[in-house]
Amino acid sequence: MSETITAHSGQTSGEHAHPTPKTYAKIAGVLCLLTAAEFICYYMEAVRSVLVPLLIVLSGIKFALVVMFYMHLKFDNRVFTRVLLIGVFIGAGVILSMLALFNLAHPL
């Protein structure tokens, strides 16, 4: 049965082995490249019209990489993923609804 708890290592049910330092280094490299790409996009006139969606996608990938690999959500118990997603969805809902309220319904 997979429902085992290793009290001393902190590993709990539904948890798998964490990535190796080599994988962590690869993720760090990708994060650096994505940050450099964001910086370059900021100064490129050619992508100005699609800059906002482009930056959202790039930062979304960075967010997902850190959460999945560094915070181990890809390998940990699914309960943690659900807890985070609830917070993220409500937070994103607050941002979108307030932006809609103040930019569309009641512009300042």
Add this chain to the structure above:
Amino acid sequence: MSRAARAGVRRGTAAAALSASHEGGHYTSLGVDSRKLGMWLLIASECLLFGSLIVTYLIFHDKTTGGPTPQQILNIPVTTVSTFVLLMSSFSIVLALAGIQRGDRKAFETWIFVTACGGLTFLGFQVYEFTEFVHKGLGFTTNTFGSSFFLLTGTHGTHVAVGVMWLFALFFTSKRGGLVRDGALKVDTMALYWHFVDVIWIVIFTTVYLFSVVQ
């Protein structure tokens, strides 16, 4: 999986949790450590805090009636470097966690110290940025951009400062040989907090700094 099977798994988890609690663990009936679950709940609630601060900035940053605007004052190259430093501190803390998980205390202490130094460097960049802004005439009460900017980035900086203190506390505890019992779990919980501070900065860097070019 059938309903009966699922109930069996739940019973098994609860039994394992009870067994583990007798061994000194703090496991919930979900089969996860209560301290780690507590940190994830804190992170989820912090998403709401930072969500409200970010939307406040997005609504009010361009409603200025005087004083500097984001386009005039934000220093993107410097902030990109500080973002890079914070991202690399996330890398160093996973190496610290890997070190303590395999019982390599020396590696753990080295990488946790590197992480704390990364956090201090990020705070140094923030102090430099705030000082520069004040010299250029942007204070907390100058305009709505200043108020919402300092509130958002200041709240994040406070989180980083708390994280740096926590990192140094773990470093000195390990130096005294105090991270023997549940050491990996303590570092894992701290690492979650530190990564959260990092991912929030990823969002702030995009929405506050990079979006300024099109606002």
